[in-house]
Amino acid sequence: xxxIAVIGSQWGDEGKGKIxxxxxxxxxxxxxxxxxxxxxxxxxxxxxxxxxxxLPSGILRPGRLAVIGNxxxxxxxxxxxxxDDLKRRGKSVRNLKISDRAHAIMPYHKLLDGAxxxxxxxxxxxTTGRGIGPAYSDKxxxxxxxxxxxxxxxxxxxxxxxxxxxxxxxxxxLGSETVVDEKTATMELVDYGRRLKPFVTDTVSILHxxxxxxxxxxxxxxxxxxxxxxxxxxxxxxxxxxxxxxVASGSGISPNALNEIFGVTKAYTxxxxxxxxxxxxxxxxxxxxxxxxxxxxxxxGRSRRCGWLDLVVLRYAQALNGFxxxxxxxxDVLGGLxxxxxxTHYKLDGRKSTRIPSDLRSLERCEPVYRCxxxxxxxxxxxxxxxxxxxxxxxPKSLRDFVLFVEKESGVRIALIGLGMRRNELLDLRxxxx
Ligand code: IMP
Numbered sequence: 001x002x003x004i005a006v007i008g009s010q011w012g013d014e015g016k017g018k019i020x021x022x023x024x025x026x027x028x029x030x031x032x033x034x035x036x037x038x039x040x041x042x043x044x045x046x047x048x049x050x051x052x053x054x055l056p057s058g059i060l061r062p063g064r065l066a067v068i069g070n071x072x073x074x075x076x077x078x079x080x081x082x083x084d085d086l087k088r089r090g091k092s093v094r095n096l097k098i099s100d101r102a103h104a105i106m107p108y109h110k111l112l113d114g115a116x117x118x119x120x121x122x123x124x125x126x127t128t129g130r131g132i133g134p135a136y137s138d139k140x141x142x143x144x145x146x147x148x149x150x151x152x153x154x155x156x157x158x159x160x161x162x163x164x165x166x167x168x169x170x171x172x173x174l175g176s177e178t179v180v181d182e183k184t185a186t187m188e189l190v191d192y193g194r195r196l197k198p199f200v201t202d203t204v205s206i207l208h209x210x211x212x213x214x215x216x217x218x219x220x221x222x223x224x225x226x227x228x229x230x231x232x233x234x235x236x237x238x239x240x241x242x243x244x245x246x247v248a249s250g251s252g253i254s255p256n257a258l259n260e261i262f263g264v265t266k267a268y269t270x271x272x273x274x275x276x277x278x279x280x281x282x283x284x285x286x287x288x289x290x291x292x293x294x295x296x297x298x299x300x301g302r303s304r305r306c307g308w309l310d311l312v313v314l315r316y317a318q319a320l321n322g323f324x325x326x327x328x329x330x331x332d333v334l335g336g337l338x339x340x341x342x343x344t345h346y347k348l349d350g351r352k353s354t355r356i357p358s359d360l361r362s363l364e365r366c367e368p369v370y371r372c373x374x375x376x377x378x379x380x381x382x383x384x385x386x387x388x389x390x391x392x393x394x395x396p397k398s399l400r401d402f403v404l405f406v407e408k409e410s411g412v413r414i415a416l417i418g419l420g421m422r423r424n425e426l427l428d429l430r431x432x433x434x
Pocket of ligand 1: 039125272
């Protein structure tokens, strides 16, 4: 395994955490390069369920270097909570490295996130409320506080003296009932800085060295292609660049240091928050998929919207990211349905369309055109071992037809198939013939 990125091809929650955790077995370094604690990865190890927001999933594998890169925005209190939780459960965090260039999410960012959302009337983004957008805005507006500054008490105090009163003015102007208490917030942030100091370092140099030493590095994407600030369904997107191009700038490596790009797609589609979703399902079918797939946000607990797999979206993601392999996750969730559908193209104003328009009113008018597949029986846990050992041919025929169709239509080889929630419930086709 050389350097490899794992990228969501839909609206996030594709099951990247599990794929990263699986691939991390072969990796020596695992890196996050964008997003913040709006992400949420659930990984089941034995009977223990871990919910990670800031920490790279690779942290659960002993001996791996876990890096939070410069492109990430970090809520110091949340990160410390995750570190403490892992320590309590006997996991080591000795190998955690946090970029001194990553920006910190401040208490006023969270308040601003809420205040701005409340002011948007019909166009609410449905953010996770974690302060992600305001933190990235301040980064670009050159008002941000970086982790290297957070851990330097004198610099931190000086920056906060200027920025807290300024942000409180903005909060009041936005009608926020709550503002930041400068004294309390400063004390708390100074304490966070002290506790995080041992982890904060120049991760860019660490990664350059790792590349020179030919270490196996795994870059863990958060959110998904359709939530990308440039290429997603703007403004119903997150505030970072989620596509593979950002692996380089979000971690400080050169683009040609990346060897492989794995796209992750669910066998269906989900989306949290507002915005167009052409293949969305409602009623009984939505409920069935949501319940069986456990489609509730790891971060907010919100119920996810569910729909059929959309190949227009997948082909778009392929073109933007250049996937060299696909992981098709949660195929077990569709087991037991009479019929499974896949959207092959849209009909827009009576015409066939195979592209994602930038104008959301047009995307809202896109009607999905489906290819239908016979359903397959539910896969029993007792069968999984034999399927995983026997390979692709052991899967039910209609499921194989579905997989081969997705592979042909997306133009990317399906390398992994997720058959269940556990770490080992994955069919690994990377080195196998069909
Ligand atoms: P923000 O990233 O909190 O600003 O939220 C912006 C949009 O991205 C909202 O629709 C969120 O629901 C969505 N979003 C952010 N992170 C995730 C994620 O990890 N999974 C799914 N949706 C997300």
